[in-house]
Amino acid sequence: MSNTTYIGKPTSRVDGPAKVTGAAKYSAEFNVPNMAYGWVVSSPIAKGTITKIYADEVLALPGVVQVFSHENVPSLAWFDRNYKDDVAPGGSPFRPLHDNKVKFSQQPVALVIAETLELARYASSVLRIEYEEEKHETSIEDKRDDGFEPGRGKTGWMPPPPPRGNPDKAWENATHRVEAEYVHGAQHHNPMEMFGTTVEWRGEGKITAYDKTQGVVNVQQYLTKIFGLSKDDARVVNLFMGGGFGSGLRPQYQVFLATLAALELKRSVRVTLTRQQMFSFGHRPHTLQYLKLGTNPDGTLAALQHHALHETSQFEDYTENVVNWSGMLYQCENVKLGYQLAKLDVFTPLDMRAPGAATGSFALEVAMDEMAYAAGLDPLDFRIRNYAEKDQNMDKPFSSKKLRDCYHQGAAKFGWDQRNHEPRSMQDENGMLVGWGMAGGVWDASMQKAAAKATLTADGKLLVTSAAGENGTGTYTIMTQIAAQTLGLPIEAVTFKLGDTDFPEAPVQGGSWTAASVGTAVKNVCEAVGEKLLKFAKKMDGSPLDGASMDDVEFVNGQIRLRKDPNQAVVIRDVLQASGESKIETDSSAMPNYLKQMPYSMHSHNAVFAEVKVDPDLGTVHVTRVVNAVAAGRILNTKTARSQVLGSVVWGISMAMMEETVMDHKFGRYMNHNYAEYHVPVNADIHDIDVIFVEEEDDIVNPLGVKGIGEVGLLGVAAAITNAVYHATGKRVRELPLYLDKLL
Structure with missing residues (x-):
């Protein structure tokens, strides 16, 4: 309809000036009249019962307005256990201040409202609450034999397809075999902006909630159903967000608490969580994965088996598509995929950038590297040899697939043909061990x-x-x-x-x-x-x-x-x-045009090549180069798209080398709940990153031909780095993060 070309051009952000000048307002920055401040009180125990709350002592402090707890929260519509937000998993959603039961460490057990933020914080620190503690279970290692298969119909989850061929027999008869377990610990999103909600009281039961969220409509539906409000009564606004990564997909408990207080007190209220409290809801789940791969004499895959066990809460069955990708990414006639959950006394895990795929592809792509070495093949050649021309899970052709181009263009840019195949065979001029590794990824191309x-x-x-x-x-x-x-x-x-x-x-x-x-x-x-x-x-x-x-x-x-x-x-x-x-x-x-899309499998793909340098004496690892070649349909803005992939690569480096949420099972609590001890990369950790967008046309996925790049750019990065470390050192690491003690 137009020849004026903006689509595909490297256009600078139109919201850039507002962000760099401070004009962009975030959810906890809206100053409204007659505002009170809320501070959340978190449980120090992981499981048990609240026996007494000494609210009167705090209410006696001048300027303290109210202390909300299970003792005085009014009966709400949402006490129907079946109510869920749009992206909730199966089960009964957590209901803040509903009763005296503690289900996880740092659970919100009270909300102190005061005239100033400082007073609310102080009052919350002196509020006495007594508990009767119960034995908790927070270790997935202890639940290895207690996993269960989730029921169907979970939000966003596709059950693994039934086995095809005879995977057990094919593995037994394979020429070369690999069998190993891969472990991926819990990770937390840690966006820079903490979760906060400013609820403006507009009178006559009407509110405007300025909430940190990735879906204002989802939050509005949540609030209207819980509090019995009409849509006109509950406007929700989020103009800017300082990072989400999936943590804002569900309404978090501060929006419920702020709205509750505003409606009860008939005045505006702001509730902002602390960095520690940001570890009290949602995380990438701790996952144990077991893979068995076998090849034919010509290096083609004869058998592939992939089983995953990951954690969920006691009250919801959170599910991810962890293993499905393994039945799709490579050609194999004998495949068995399994997926189970283990219930722990933690909050429900939550989608985190490339949920399921980031976890599953790490294990698959490291296993593929191991299989390539076992078969005596170059890791890139091994993948091309097992290239899937169709989606065998669904027995459908791809609407478009340029993964082979990603392999070739990424390898050419990286200089893969100069790689010496033998581990520990490459060094730089300073005596550092040099390793080159690669991996690939696949992600859904969907439309809502x-x-x-x-x-x-x-x-x-x-x-x-x-x-x-x-x-x-x-x-x-x-x-x-x-x-x-x-x-x-x-x-x-x-x-x-x-x-x-x-x-x-x-x-x-x-x-x-x-x-x-x-x-x-x-x-x-x-x-x-x-x-x-x-x-x-x-x-x-x-x-x-x-x-x-x-x-x-x-x-x-x-x-x-x-x-x-x-x-x-x-x-x-x-x-x-x-x-x-x-x-x-x-x-x-x-x-979506379902009739047009139904015959096809629609996905974006990428290939990642990574270089690491490892100190042979100390085991310290530096990621010195990464090339990420992405095929994601039409690229609307090469500048912002490149930034997306750069961020994905940085996160992949973080996932491989640093990110780990450490649970002390004695207390059932995440202990490194701060920026000082939850490690993410700084500028000095990041070196050369090249992003390649492989040309790909697809008129089936949607009229624009776009596939989205937020998730796919992360895939393969952690695995490519892990594989590069093996190439550099000859030591195979199967558990993230890649701390140096695993190389000594």
Whole structure:
């Protein structure tokens, strides 16, 4: 519809100036009149019963307004145990302050409200609560023989496909075999912005909740159902978010507590969690994985078996697609996949960037490296030899798949052909052991229902709105680009607004589906504006577009012009002025085309090549180079997309080398719940990173041809580094993180 090209260009963030000047407001920065402050009191025990709360002592302090606990929380609609938010797993969701039972360490057991933040914090520190402690279980190692298979119908979960072929017999008869366990400990999201909610009391039972969330619509539905409010009574806003990584997909307990307090006290309330409390909800689950691989004499896979056991809470059955990727990524006729959960006294795990795939692909890709060495093959050659031309799990062709191009382009950029195959055979000029490793990844290319609204005014300015989220991924920018290109307007004339339940509905920002879902809705609504514009344009006196259809025209440089004769054109600003209308306003939505998509398996892919240097005496590891080649359909903005993948690689380095949440099972508590001891990379840890976007066209996934890159860029990074460490040292590590004691 337009030749004005913004899509695919390296456009700078339209929200950049607001962020660097401090104009961008985050959820705990909205100052509203008559605001009280809440401080959450967390349980020091992992399991037990609250026997007494000495609230009167704290209420006697001048300026303390209220102490909320299970003793005085009113009866709420959400005490129906079946209520779930949009992305909740199966089971009964945690209900803060519902009763006197403690289910996990740092569970919120009270909320102190005071006139100042300092007083609320102090009062919470002196609030006496007595507990009767019970024995807790927080070690998945102790639950190895107590796993269970989750029921079907869990949110976002696809049960592993049934076995194909005869995997046990094929493994027994294989020429080369590998059998090993791989361990991935718990990790926490740790976004820089802590979770906070400012609830503005608007009178007569109406509130506006400025909440840290990846889905304002999800939070609104949660609040309306729990508190019996209408949508008009409960507006939810999130304009900017200082990192989410999946931790904001579900409404977290501070939004419930702040809303409860505001409704009960009939005044505005803010509740912000501490860094320690950020470890009290949701994490990537501790997972044990067991793999068996076998090859035929020619190096093709004869058998593949992959079983995973990971933790969930006592009250919800959190599930991830951990093992399914193993039946899809490589060609193999004999496959058996298994998946079980183990219930522990912890909070329910939560989706964390590339949930399931980041865990499962690590184990698979390290096992594939081990198998390549066992078969005497180069790890890249081994993968190409076992390349899957179709999705064997679903017995469907891929809508598009350029993984082979990722392999070749990534290897060429990295210089893989210069690699000496033997472990511990490469050194640099300083005597450091040099290792080169590689791995691959696959992630769903999906689309959700979404809607948008567009308003074009007589001055040629376009406003587009949708209740989508912006985690810092570039949503503001790419939606502006799509709208500008669709209507042929200068990008400066377009404003995109998001993160408000007053706007048309959009899904939570997760799963790498925002660009496909909201982007298609934005494209559709702008095309609808274009159709109305053309109708007005054809009615103009002496219009050169008289009789033209939408197929006959294009929207370029602020004009509507004939494709076959670009000189025959009208200026968009003139159209509205001539029509006498002050604006054109329209709504539109987007849905996946299931009939078109049904015959296909839709995924993005990547290949990662990593170089490490290891001190032969000390065992210290430095990741010196990474090349990440990604095939993710159409890239809407090469600048923000590259930033996404750079962030993924940094996280992959962090996952491989540093990130670990340490549980003290005596207390049932995560002990390193702070930035000082939960290690993530700093600038000095990060060296050369190259990002390659492999050209890939796909008109099946969605009208824009985009697949999303938020998740896929992380996959393969930790495994490639682990494999590089083996190449450098000859020591195989199967448990993350790769601390140096594992190499000594």
